[in-house]
Amino acid sequence: MCTAQRIVRRTGAVGVVLGVLSALVGCGTDSDSDTLIVFAASSLVDAFAEIGAAFEEQNAGADVMITTGGSSALRAQIIDGAPAAVFASANASTMDAVVEAGDTAAQPEVFARNRLEVVAPAGNAGGVSGLSDLARSDLFVGLCAAGVPCGDLSRDVLGEAGVTPSVDTDEPDARALLSKIVDGELDVGLVYATDAASAVDDVVAFATGVDMTTPYLIAPLDGAADPELAAAFVDFVTGPVGRAVLSDKGFAAP
Template structure:
């Protein structure tokens, strides 16, 4: 009889142990992070993004949205001409992500071995002629920039907006002698808003952002000088996980909508 009771007790203990194990497994399965959730994603800390000046407004918004979707991250931007940013990266400037306004400037970074992976295009942009509100010089085409007495600002040739401007002017067979050549598109646009020039060739997105101060004159030759915008994680990124997460976000529908609202086109 005593042996029979011992057997019953052992059976009960074994059953209880199995039940407990099953319960623990179920609880673990129910509390595991779901795919795409921030919890357990490993995304945190500061992320430094070098981005073309023409991305200032849209990337500032995208950065805020990214931080809201990924608590614990802080995105810091350095906006400038893509050529200057590429030079800084190749000279060892600490950054996690590079977003260029043209493939040529991105290529200088990839050729130097400073990119981690293949750059991906996330937007494209076209030029317009930015003029003061009301278009006092009545500039309606690229040929209007060559009129006597018209002061024009262009981006420097090594800057994406400058290279695009040269392509467009060549397509229109128009020669323009600018009074100034700026190192980024925002600087060229500021010459118009400050009243220092009568017109500037800038991106459509920049003219839209400054719509209270300038009018945008479209011209057909801009179609021959469309700039693609590539983005990539940098090889020596201090925050590799954060950098990749930010690049993924820029390629997401949410960021695409921000870019579209700013006037960018889909790549």
């Protein structure tokens, strides 16, 4: 039963349901295999898949299941009792809410940082060259919705630069926004540098010119089936292997 559970990218509710089901069928109590459910912000999907695989190699029997989604959606699921062992959020406020709800087992740690980039589809038909182009009403402009970490950071960056964007859509998360830019449906948007790096052949990226980053925090959770394994995973992410993978994916050091 548990051999089928390798690291799989799962998003949102489906991942939670699968996580709960696997806990119910008893994988967590199997002495040979120890399932660790990790909730991670969607921008961490590639990095955490690699880190999780490396962790499994070093910890025989550990089975890392990574569920990715918007930080705030994951936060809501954790507070509502989802059986996650570790939470990695893409900003401080979502982690603060989980801490306040009493769901963390240790002090959260900043393990990486991310910045935003102005991104246009390959070919750049709109002639985008920087942050000020987000104010152009002749372009189709997309942002992450307010309340989502990338959306809040986008508004801070635009506010700092004094640019009032001419927004055509507030996408529910960074990946949804990126795919609309890759497809050429949007002419320009603000996404994480790491997302831009993941689609390097399909987009052109420009610096925002604003020095603002978002911290990524990680903490073991109260509901972890195996608290030691959860703590070990957190140490692994903040340790040399985790840092190397994160830096490779375009994250800045904490």
